[in-house]
Amino acid sequence: MKVIVDMAKCQDHGQCAIAAPEVFEMNEEGRLVYDGEPGEERRLEVEEAADVCPVQAILIKD
Amino acid sequence: MTGTPGSDGHIAVVGASLAGLRAAEQLRAAGHTGPITVFGAEPYAPYNRPPLSKEVLAGPGDHDAERLHAQVAFRMRSSVADVTFRLGAAVAAADLARGRLTLADGREAGFDGLVAATGLRPRxxxxxxxxxxxxxxxxxxxxxxxxxxxxxxxxxxxxxxxxxxxxxxxxxxxxxxxxxxxxxxxxxxxxxxxxxxxxxxxxxxxxxxxxxxxxxxxxxxxxxxxxxxxxxxxxxxxxxxxxxxxxGSVPNTEWLAGNGLDLSDGVLCDNALRAGERLVAAGDVARFPNPLFDDRPRRVEHWSIPGDTAKRAAATLTALLAGRAPDPAPFAPVPSFWSDQLDLRLQSFGSPALAEEARLEEGDPARLGEGVLATYHREGRHVGTVAVNLPPARQRELRAAFTRPLLTLTRNP
The missing domain is CATH 3.50.50.60 (FAD/NAD(P)-binding domain)
Incomplete structure (x- = not known):
C-alpha cells in the first residue's frame, strides 16, 4: 500500500500520528514524518488516519 | 468482520455530510452487502466544513462554487463506489413502520434500515x-x-x-x-x-x-x-x-417526527447509537450517552464525532438487519476538536464544557502564542483538556488521558 500526504495541505494537526503511530509521527519540530509504503497489515489504522485528518491530506493508493 | 454474517436489504442514509459519508463507508466495512442510498439536502457531494470559516472564507478571488467545493470535497473510499448519492434531495418525512421516506419534492423511497445523519442548521x-x-x-x-x-x-x-x-x-x-x-x-x-x-x-x-x-x-x-x-x-x-x-445550532430532526421518537434535542439513541428498531443516528444529530463521562445522553458538536459515531452506528445497524444483537462493548469515543484563530491553534480533548473547574497547567495566558495547557475537572475527575499552540507531538499524550478510562470500562462494564 502506498501512502501520500499532500504536504501543501498538511497543517500539522497530528491526528494521523494518534491513529497510526507506526506510520505517522510528528517530529521534534512539530512536522510530519511518515512511512510512504507501510505493510498491508497497517491498512485499517492508515485508513483511520486518513479519515481523521482534519484537512484530508492523506491519500492511500492501493 | 470475518465470521460475522453481514446484512442485505436497502439502507437509506439521510444526510450527505461527514457523518453520512462515513456511515456509508462503515456499512460496507461492517459487512452490509445490500444497496445503500445517501440523501443530501445540499447539491454538493460530501465536503469538509471547518475550512468554510477559515481558508475558504479567506481565499482570494475565486467565487466559483464547483472549484471551491473541489478544494474541500472528501475523498471517498472505493468501497462506496456502488453507493447511490441523491444530492439536492432533502428528505421531508420518514415512516419507520412502513419503511418509507418522503422527499421534499413529494417522491418516495423505501428502506429496510435507516441512518439519521442530518446534522444541524444554524440558529x-x-x-x-x-x-x-x-x-x-x-x-x-x-x-x-x-x-x-x-x-x-x-x-x-x-x-x-x-x-x-x-x-x-x-x-x-x-x-x-x-x-x-x-x-x-x-x-x-x-x-x-x-x-x-x-x-x-x-x-x-x-x-x-x-x-x-x-x-x-x-x-x-x-x-x-x-x-x-x-x-x-x-x-x-x-x-x-x-x-x-x-x-449556535438546531438539530435537523423534523423529518423524523410522528414516529414516537424522542427528538427533544437531536435523535435520542442508546450507547450503540440505536434510536429505533431499524434506525441508528450518527454525527451532530445523535444524542447518546458516553460512559467516559456519565450516563446522560448528549449531542456532541465536535469534528471527531461524525466519524466515531458513524462507525459504531453502521456496525449496530448491520447487526440489527442481520438479526444479531449489536456489539455490547461500551462506545466511549474521546471527543476532540481544534479551532484556528489568528495565529492560535486551540486543541481540545474530552469535554471541557462539562467541567466545574479549570486549572492552568502550563504557560502564561498573557502569551498564548508560546503555548498554554489547561485541564478541566468535574467532581474531582479530569474531563477535558485544552491546549493552545502546543507542539502536535504532545497530542497523543493529551488524548491518552481519556483513553485509559476506556480500557477500565471495557474490562469492568
Missing part, C-alpha cells in the same frame, strides 16, 4: 428588520454568500463568540474588515474554555484588532432595505454592513 436571531446583510455559516453556499459580502473596510458585527464566531471574526479581520463581536456571556467561548483562558483568547483577538462587546445581546437590526446598524440590549448602536449570526 438564527429572532429579530425582525432587513434580511439583506444578515448571514449564518454552515454550508458552502453560506460561505460563498458571506465571502462576497466581506472586503476591506466592511463593518462586520458577529453575534456570538463561540468557536465559529471567533473563527469568522479572525478571518474577517484578515480580510480587512472592521470587526465587532457581541457576546452575552462575560468571555468568548466561556462554556468550553472557562473564564481565564476565555479572557486570554479575547485579549489576543483584541490585540489583533477585533473589538468585543461582552455581556450584551443583539436586540434589533436597523436599516431599510439592508442591515445598516445593530442595536444592543443596552441601547448601544453599532454601525454595520454585515451581521453574522453565530449563535
Amino acid at each position: 438564527r436571531l429572532p429579530l425582525p428588520g432587513p434580511q439583506a446583510g444578515r448571514h449564518a455559516l454552515r454550508t458552502l453556499d453560506d460561505c460563498l454568500a458571506l465571502r462576497a459580502a466581506l472586503g476591506p473596510g466592511t463593518r462586520v458585527v458577529v453575534a456570538g463568540a463561540g468557536f465559529v464566531g471567533c473563527e469568522v471574526a479572525a478571518t474577517a479581520l484578515r480580510l480587512g474588515c472592521q470587526v465587532t463581536v457581541v457576546e452575552p456571556a462575560a468571555e468568548p467561548m466561556l462554556a468550553v474554555l472557562g473564564p481565564e483562558l476565555g479572557r486570554a483568547v479575547r485579549r489576543h483577538h483584541e490585540a489583533a484588532g477585533v473589538r468585543f462587546v461582552t455581556g450584551r445581546l443583539t436586540a434589533a437590526v436597523h436599516g431599510r432595505d439592508r442591515v445598516r446598524a445593530v442595536e444592543l440590549d443596552d441601547g448601544t448602536t453599532l454601525e454595520a454592513d454585515v451581521l453574522i449570526e453565530a449563535v
Whole structure:
C-alpha cells in the first residue's frame, strides 16, 4: 500500500500520528514524518488516519 | 468482520455530510452487502466544513462554487463506489413502520434500515428588520454568500463568540474588515474554555484588532432595505454592513417526527447509537450517552464525532438487519476538536464544557502564542483538556488521558 500526504495541505494537526503511530509521527519540530509504503497489515489504522485528518491530506493508493 | 454474517436489504442514509459519508463507508466495512442510498439536502457531494470559516472564507478571488467545493470535497473510499448519492434531495418525512421516506419534492423511497445523519442548521436571531446583510455559516453556499459580502473596510458585527464566531471574526479581520463581536456571556467561548483562558483568547483577538462587546445581546437590526446598524440590549448602536449570526445550532430532526421518537434535542439513541428498531443516528444529530463521562445522553458538536459515531452506528445497524444483537462493548469515543484563530491553534480533548473547574497547567495566558495547557475537572475527575499552540507531538499524550478510562470500562462494564 502506498501512502501520500499532500504536504501543501498538511497543517500539522497530528491526528494521523494518534491513529497510526507506526506510520505517522510528528517530529521534534512539530512536522510530519511518515512511512510512504507501510505493510498491508497497517491498512485499517492508515485508513483511520486518513479519515481523521482534519484537512484530508492523506491519500492511500492501493 | 470475518465470521460475522453481514446484512442485505436497502439502507437509506439521510444526510450527505461527514457523518453520512462515513456511515456509508462503515456499512460496507461492517459487512452490509445490500444497496445503500445517501440523501443530501445540499447539491454538493460530501465536503469538509471547518475550512468554510477559515481558508475558504479567506481565499482570494475565486467565487466559483464547483472549484471551491473541489478544494474541500472528501475523498471517498472505493468501497462506496456502488453507493447511490441523491444530492439536492432533502428528505421531508420518514415512516419507520412502513419503511418509507418522503422527499421534499413529494417522491418516495423505501428502506429496510435507516441512518439519521442530518446534522444541524444554524440558529438564527429572532429579530425582525432587513434580511439583506444578515448571514449564518454552515454550508458552502453560506460561505460563498458571506465571502462576497466581506472586503476591506466592511463593518462586520458577529453575534456570538463561540468557536465559529471567533473563527469568522479572525478571518474577517484578515480580510480587512472592521470587526465587532457581541457576546452575552462575560468571555468568548466561556462554556468550553472557562473564564481565564476565555479572557486570554479575547485579549489576543483584541490585540489583533477585533473589538468585543461582552455581556450584551443583539436586540434589533436597523436599516431599510439592508442591515445598516445593530442595536444592543443596552441601547448601544453599532454601525454595520454585515451581521453574522453565530449563535449556535438546531438539530435537523423534523423529518423524523410522528414516529414516537424522542427528538427533544437531536435523535435520542442508546450507547450503540440505536434510536429505533431499524434506525441508528450518527454525527451532530445523535444524542447518546458516553460512559467516559456519565450516563446522560448528549449531542456532541465536535469534528471527531461524525466519524466515531458513524462507525459504531453502521456496525449496530448491520447487526440489527442481520438479526444479531449489536456489539455490547461500551462506545466511549474521546471527543476532540481544534479551532484556528489568528495565529492560535486551540486543541481540545474530552469535554471541557462539562467541567466545574479549570486549572492552568502550563504557560502564561498573557502569551498564548508560546503555548498554554489547561485541564478541566468535574467532581474531582479530569474531563477535558485544552491546549493552545502546543507542539502536535504532545497530542497523543493529551488524548491518552481519556483513553485509559476506556480500557477500565471495557474490562469492568
